[in-house]
Amino acid sequence: MQLWELFVIAVGLSMDAFAVSICKGLSVQRLRWSHALTAGAWFGAFQALMPLAGWLLGTRFEGLITNVDHWVAFVLLVLIGGNMVKESRGACEALDASFAVRAMFPLAVATSIDALAVGVTFAFLRVDNILSAVCFIGCTTFVLSAVGVKVGSVFGARFQSRAELSFPHWGQGTLRAEGIFPSRMA
Numbered sequence: 001m002q003l004w005e006l007f008v009i010a011v012g013l014s015m016d017a018f019a020v021s022i023c024k025g026l027s028v029q030r031l032r033w034s035h036a037l038t039a040g041a042w043f044g045a046f047q048a049l050m051p052l053a054g055w056l057l058g059t060r061f062e063g064l065i066t067n068v069d070h071w072v073a074f075v076l077l078v079l080i081g082g083n084m085v086k087e088s089r090g091a092c093e094a095l096d097a098s099f100a101v102r103a104m105f106p107l108a109v110a111t112s113i114d115a116l117a118v119g120v121t122f123a124f125l126r127v128d129n130i131l132s133a134v135c136f137i138g139c140t141t142f143v144l145s146a147v148g149v150k151v152g153s154v155f156g157a158r159f160q161s162r163a164e165l166s167f168p169h170w171g172q173g174t175l176r177a178e179g180i181f182p183s184r185m186a
Contacts, residue, residue, distance in 0.1 A: 025152020054119020
């Protein structure tokens with residue numbers, strides 16, 4: 001596997017952790033370096049551990065899975081896609097400003113499930129230097145997550161006073177930032 005391919009995979013796997021980190025940055029009142037480092041450490045560690053676990057599972061059970069691997073991939077993608085549709089239709093979740101273990105652990109697991117599947121794929125592709133690959137993925141996620149917390153904090157501080165939740169006459173709730181989209185409704 002070439003470096004550019006690994007970079008694309010690492011950035012792709014990091015995007016969900018980056019999005020959650022932005023939300024964590026939005027939720028804190030006063031950002032400290034420890035917030036960014038905590039998010040980066042949690043998300044980076046899990047994004048490194050999950051592909052390693054997937055690779056270990058894939059190499060161990062390759063003989064059993066090879067005949068049905070396409071069906072396993074199909075079922076996993078259907079379940080993940082269905083869950084995404086279900087979550088998109090659910091109620092909005094409140095932002096949690098906590099960086100404690102009870103808040104970060106489930107987020108780290110949830111954002112790294114796809115990395116487990118990538119690890120299984122690494123086993124089937126016979127990626128030789130798996131430790132380098134997972135370290136690269138973990139470091140990429142660490143950096144992007146730490147940056148995401150800062151981006152969320154800066155965005156939240158800049159637009160917090162001008163953002164409000166409005167409910168137009170057609171009944172759909174929309175988030176409107178007064179500085180970006182001035183209201184024409186009186």
